Amino acid sequence: MRVLCLGLDGADFDLVQELRGQGKLPTIGRLAGRGTFGPLRSTIPAATPTAWSSFLTGLNPGGHGIFNFSTNPNRSLERVESAASRGGAPFWRTLGAAGHRSAFVTVPFTFPPEPLDGVLVSGYGGPLEPAILPAAARERILERHPGLVTAHHPMKERWWENFDGFTQKLLDHVDQIADVCKLAMELEPDLALLCVDFMSADFAGHLGWHRLDPNHPAHRPEEAGDELVRVYQAVDAACGELAEEAERRYGEEPTVLVLSDHGMKPIYxxxxxxxxxxxxxxxxxxxxxxxxxxxxxxxxxxxxxxxxxxxxxxxxxxxxxxxxxxxxxxxxxxxxxxxxxxxxxxxxxxxxxxxxxxxxxxxxxxxxxxxxxxxxxxxxxxxxxxxxxxxxxxxxxxxxxxxxxxxxxxxxxxxxxxxxxxxxxxxxxxxxxxxxxxxxxxxxxHHSLRGILAAAGPGIGEAPLPEGAEITQLPATLLALLGVDASLDGAPLDAILDREGTREKVTVATTAASEESVYDEDEEAAMLERLRDLGYE
Known part of the structure; x- marks a missing residue:
């Protein structure tokens, strides 16, 4: 079985539902028609590092310890958080222990990189230039994309001076990350799971709601635009292309899940x-x-x-x-x-x-x-x-x-x-x-609690997504699709699974969260400045 887990970062359930009804998101529409679709509840808080840490570990925030991009220095040593300061175990370890190879491409909060049985391209919440493992993958990916970044920083690139130009960068980044995923498939002929996150959708939501929503207090008719919709459509198209590429390359229909880590609502x-x-x-x-x-x-x-x-x-x-x-x-x-x-x-x-x-x-x-x-x-x-x-x-x-x-x-x-x-x-x-x-x-x-999950393919039944489904349940669900069982806070979404048979119980070592920062003082200062620019600190 081949499984694709594709992140439409920050995709809002209500907006996706509206666009799906208009036929503007055909990939998600096909998944919903053949499998399941519904709201996926984020973590509390619905913050990028918190939600993706729960996705990676299957633990609630009290179990992995990430509540924000940086620590509250009154409750912990002052530092910018990272994968090294997270408790628990990323589920690629469980996959590896069960003999499954995986690739994680620009999934947030995966820096510093950890060697795994497959490919890792670190994502948002670390250095702008991603870390890539193994070395052969780094050489191949950077040969094709020498200027690769985890995401385009809207404040650094002064988005307000040329929003059309910045939107084009977001769209180009979607294509670039999709191509990196294709390279990961090429590098990994035995790939069982590909996970990717398209961060462009999150920034489009933060920046574009007032242009799309005529009732937004900051809406100006002369500045109206559908940039947010266009980025959603670009990611939807990329997800369809990746599903087609996986079927062509591996000779079998992949199981496809499209998710978001949280929703995104206009700020009134x-x-x-x-x-x-x-x-x-x-x-x-x-x-x-x-x-x-x-x-x-x-x-x-x-x-x-x-x-x-x-x-x-x-x-x-x-x-x-x-x-x-x-x-x-x-x-x-x-x-x-x-x-x-x-x-x-x-x-x-x-x-x-x-x-x-x-x-x-x-x-x-x-x-x-x-x-x-x-x-x-x-x-x-x-x-x-x-x-x-x-x-x-x-x-x-x-x-x-x-x-x-x-x-x-x-x-x-x-x-x-x-x-x-x-x-x-x-x-x-x-x-x-x-x-x-x-x-x-x-x-x-700004972020809201209701993201999305759409899924179809081998192992997924035609069933409604259970009410209250949470992002914390996705690691156990992905493991279950591949016949693996692990003891996590989030139970698998069995209501949408149609695979019978036993699941191999796999236990892996968890990480002792480090109290030390992985960044030097100048790096921390630069990252904190970027986070303050983005409203997270």
């Missing part, structure tokens, strides 16, 4: 969580700090300042009395006075932490008060309750629960984006009418 309003906490008297910003010295000759002073404000309760207020320059408006994490802060937001997807230095962590009464107050926040347009609030204990289990947020906020209206930035916003709610790359990253779309 933004809820600035740290601003709300500040107004509630639960968060205090410093008036003075040494964070302006970061990455200067006096960088060591900024690091000392950061450590003290996070660990010494009186430090922030005492430092404010000194005759020093004011903290910048674009505040860094260490510009929060943690000794006086009882709750703060960090990372993507509505993550809220109780204050450590202030002694609020573990305060059950404060947690109850926060839940009640946040559930009472009203939607700016409808005056209905705006937020769902979930407690850590209800979401996560495993060895890394200590890294998890204490509460996670989800919008009841998915057009509401929950923001953790530390800018000096005037009020908690903003209508998202201006797309300013300097302040709000220029994004008009």
């Amino acid at each position: 309003w933004t809820f600035h969580l740290n601003r709300w906490l500040e107004e509630a008297g639960l968060l205090r910003y410093r008036r003075r700090s040494l964070q302006r010295l970061r990455r200067t000759r006096l960088d060591y002073l900024a690091k000392v300042d950061q450590r003290l404000v996070r660990t010494r309760k009186p430090y922030g207020r005492a430092f404010d009395r000194l005759p020093l320059p004011a903290a910048p408006e674009d505040r860094l994490f260490a510009d929060i006075d943690f000794g006086s802060t009882r709750a703060y937001a960090f990372g993507y997807g509505g993550q809220l932490f109780l204050g450590e230095a202030s002694g609020a962590l573990g305060d059950a009464g404060l947690e109850r008060e926060l839940v009640a107050a946040l559930e009472g926040v009203r939607h700016p347009a409808t005056d209905e309750p705006a937020l769902e609030v979930h407690r850590k204990a209800d979401l996560y289990h495993g060895p890394f629960v200590h890294k998890a947020p204490d509460l996670v906020l989800l919008p009841r209206d998915e057009r509401l984006h929950i923001d953790a930035s530390r800018w000096g916003w005037e009020q908690p709610f903003d209508r998202h009418e201006q797309l300013d790359p300097a302040h709000a990253y220029g994004y008009s779309g």
